[in-house]
Amino acid sequence: MTTVDNQPVLRVVDLSLDYLTRQGPVQAVQSVSFELGRGQSLGLVGESGCGKTSIANCLMRLLPDNGQLTAGQVVLEGQDLLLLSDEEMRHFRWRRMAMVFQAAMNALDPVYRVGQQIVEAIEAHGVEETVADARERSARLFRMVGLDPQLMDRYPHEFSGGMRQRAVIAMALACDPAVIIADEPTTALDVIVQDRILRELKAVQQELRMGMIYISHDIGVVAEVTDRIGVMYAGRLVELGDTADVFRAPMHPYTAALMSSFPSISGEKHELETLPGEPPNLANPPAGCPFHPRCAYATEECRQEFPPQAQRGSQWAACWHPMDGADVVMDMQDKLDIIG
Amino acid sequence: MSGPAGGDALVTVDGLTKRFPIAAGMFRKPTSFIHAVDDVSFRLGSGESLGLVGESGCGKTTVGKLLVKLQEPTEGSITYRFPAPSTGGHLAGSVDAANIKGRQLRVFRRQVQMIFQDPYESMNPRRAVYDTIAEPLLVQGIGDVQDRLDRVSEILNLVGLTPAGAFLFRRPHELSGGQRQRVAIARALVIGPSFVVADEPTSMLDVSSRTGIMSLMQELADRLGIAYLYITHDLAVARYMCHRIAVMYLGKIVEMAETEELLRNPLHPYTRALLSAVPSPDPMRRRDPPDILGDLSLPVDPPPRCRFYERCPMATDRCAADVHPPSEEKAPGHWVACYEA
Numbered sequence: 001m002t003t004v005d006n007q008p009v010l011r012v013v014d015l016s017l018d019y020l021t022r023q024g025p026v027q028a029v030q031s032v033s034f035e036l037g038r039g040q041s042l043g044l045v046g047e048s049g050c051g052k053t054s055i056a057n058c059l060m061r062l063l064p065d066n067g068q069l070t071a072g073q074v075v076l077e078g079q080d081l082l083l084l085s086d087e088e089m090r091h092f093r094w095r096r097m098a099m100v101f102q103a104a105m106n107a108l109d110p111v112y113r114v115g116q117q118i119v120e121a122i123e124a125h126g127v128e129e130t131v132a133d134a135r136e137r138s139a140r141l142f143r144m145v146g147l148d149p150q151l152m153d154r155y156p157h158e159f160s161g162g163m164r165q166r167a168v169i170a171m172a173l174a175c176d177p178a179v180i181i182a183d184e185p186t187t188a189l190d191v192i193v194q195d196r197i198l199r200e201l202k203a204v205q206q207e208l209r210m211g212m213i214y215i216s217h218d219i220g221v222v223a224e225v226t227d228r229i230g231v232m233y234a235g236r237l238v239e240l241g242d243t244a245d246v247f248r249a250p251m252h253p254y255t256a257a258l259m260s261s262f263p264s265i266s267g268e269k270h271e272l273e274t275l276p277g278e279p280p281n282l283a284n285p286p287a288g289c290p291f292h293p294r295c296a297y298a299t300e301e302c303r304q305e306f307p308p309q310a311q312r313g314s315q316w317a318a319c320w321h322p323m324d325g326a327d328v329v330m331d332m333q334d335k336l337d338i339i340g
Numbered sequence: 341m342s343g344p345a346g347g348d349a350l351v352t353v354d355g356l357t358k359r360f361p362i363a364a365g366m367f368r369k370p371t372s373f374i375h376a377v378d379d380v381s382f383r384l385g386s387g388e389s390l391g392l393v394g395e396s397g398c399g400k401t402t403v404g405k406l407l408v409k410l411q412e413p414t415e416g417s418i419t420y421r422f423p424a425p426s427t428g429g430h431l432a433g434s435v436d437a438a439n440i441k442g443r444q445l446r447v448f449r450r451q452v453q454m455i456f457q458d459p460y461e462s463m464n465p466r467r468a469v470y471d472t473i474a475e476p477l478l479v480q481g482i483g484d485v486q487d488r489l490d491r492v493s494e495i496l497n498l499v500g501l502t503p504a505g506a507f508l509f510r511r512p513h514e515l516s517g518g519q520r521q522r523v524a525i526a527r528a529l530v531i532g533p534s535f536v537v538a539d540e541p542t543s544m545l546d547v548s549s550r551t552g553i554m555s556l557m558q559e560l561a562d563r564l565g566i567a568y569l570y571i572t573h574d575l576a577v578a579r580y581m582c583h584r585i586a587v588m589y590l591g592k593i594v595e596m597a598e599t600e601e602l603l604r605n606p607l608h609p610y611t612r613a614l615l616s617a618v619p620s621p622d623p624m625r626r627r628d629p630p631d632i633l634g635d636l637s638l639p640v641d642p643p644p645r646c647r648f649y650e651r652c653p654m655a656t657d658r659c660a661a662d663v664h665p666p667s668e669e670k671a672p673g674h675w676v677a678c679y680e681a
Binding site for chain 1: 395396516517518546547548549550551552554555573574575576577579580600603613614615617618619620621622623624625627629630632635636
């Protein structure tokens with residue numbers, strides 16, 4: 001694990017986002033707060049529609065027209081990004097905080113050489129004075145992500161999926177950002193390529209002491225690359241803690257269910273659990289804890305009121321009946337069997 | 341290569357080969373070929389589930405398409421032996437898939453079905469669930485309107501879309517990804533096939549709906565005696581879904597064994613690399629990088645030597661000089677195509 005400064009590089013406070021739709025506002029993100037230390041990596045996991053990509057878009061302020069921030073602060077190196085004008089934000093985006101998207105094919109312009117696109121990004125943000133310096137810098141970035149600098153003069157279609165994803169990571173690193181957001185960067189890749197890219201990303205992040213937010217639905221990947229992990233459900237952050245703690249002893253029943261439904265190739269073959277029901281419709285979320293309709297432990301108060309944070313060391317869960325001890329996964333399975 | 345009990349296998353694939361020509365220009369004869377599937381052989385027993393795993397471009401989907409006759413092989417044979425009562429006398433005994441044509445093809449389609457990866461694209465967005473599932477019955481001329489409605493309702497209950505009445509007239513956009521995949525499964529199973537090719541049926545789904553689909557497919561296989569060819573890139577999913585696993589690399593099956601045997605005792609260097617690249621959901625476990633060289637290439641006119649030669653960490657002079665290694669049974673039921681294994 002990496003050492004972390006006391007002063008966090010990024011602080012997200014009470015962030016809330018609505019999407020305005022014909023059915024009314026959809027609460028995509030609700031009161032999400034977390035901190036990210038310099039050189040620290042935080043994983044955000046959850047199922048599609050839980051709001052993890054929306055959070056990334058809030059942080060970068062790359063929201064669609066119907067996205068409306070209703071509350072919150074995003075404090076990057078002491079500056080609240082949500083207070084900036086669009087013009088001022090342009091100064092921070094990519095330079096202090098950069099993002100790697102899932103679809104690398106769409107992030108590269110097919111008619112320009114890959115190296116040229118990175119050189120232009122460096123010039124546009126005034127990181128290097130001359131074209132020669134910018135080229136030198138891109139060559140360094142190429143090497144850093146495991147690409148031969150000679151490939152700089154190739155076009156995106158000449159790259160394989162893995163090479164394109166590497167190029168996109170190099171582009172995100174171009175301005176030496178303090179925070180990098182990686183949104184499912186390896187989801188479309190095969191495991192062997194994924195393994196290499198994860199190792200390179202992790203090495204670069206630690207070498208440059210960047211903060212990293214790693215968004216994925218694959219808890220295996222998140223277990224390997226992150227120091228801390230946040231679990232999202234229905235727009236809420238429902239559990240946050242050190243990755244090792246959360247995996248060893250999840251506090252939220254949803255986290256436990258997520259983990260026991262994940263197949264693994266190692267260890268004993270345990271029964272996979274199926275979580276009953278579907279995630280809620282965020283245009284009309286259930287009252288109280290959003291997970292209560294699917295939760296084996298739900299009681300009256302879960303149906304009435306959103307739970308407070310239950311704390312255990314540096315780990316917390318928003319749950320009225322947090323789980324404790326190492327046998328929680330087993331316990332969850334028994335309960336699920338009963339209500340099955 | 342062999343499978344379970346020799347003679348009465350449901351599917352026997354022998355020397356299956358598919359080459360795709362690379363366009364050389366108009367009016368010019370193609371001179372280069374992609375060897376998508378190259379001399380693949382295996383057997384699949386009734387009610388058995390065989391996993392076909394490998395990276396993108398290894399030819400696993402092409403094998404699936406050849407088995408359901410969406411494509412015709414360049415060389416090799418696929419022999420089916422369907423359970424006699426289910427075909428009503430047609431397609432009795434061993435039938436060579438290449439010879440199935442016309443009316444026999446329609447009977448064949450009742451026996452062999454496919455489930456596709458993307459539940460968002462494999463369904464007509466304008467058609468209700470009932471129309472989608474009843475289509476195969478209509479094509480096959482099975483039952484009258486009431487029969488079809490009964491059958492569709494029954495299969496909806498079977499795939500867990502209950503009450504069936506609430507789903508019959510919904511359109512795909514009113515369903516979640518997991519529910520759509522249940523509809524796709526219902527459509528494949530409504531005519532009672534004995535063999536289903538499932539091409540990454542869970543890879544587009546979230547974890548919580550994925551386990552639901554996985555256990556549904558297992559339950560249906562047990563109850564209806566369906567055999568699966570389960571195509572996936574995810575070894576962990578294959579572990580739960582398959583009795584046996586075959587690993588493909590650039591058109592060749594390089595290793596095949598019982599699932600747990602393959603995971604615990606992988607013999608082919610590619611299988612080992614693949615297994616060691618899978619992230620572990622245990623943050624305390626440190627994984628070594630997979631032992632493999634270079635990057636995946638396309639099998640365009642490959643040299644006759646071992647397909648894995650360029651990337652193999654233990655390749656020898658013999659691997660360079662000899663033809664692609666034949667598959668050998670190193671342990672009971674454990675087949676490997678490698679000179680060094």
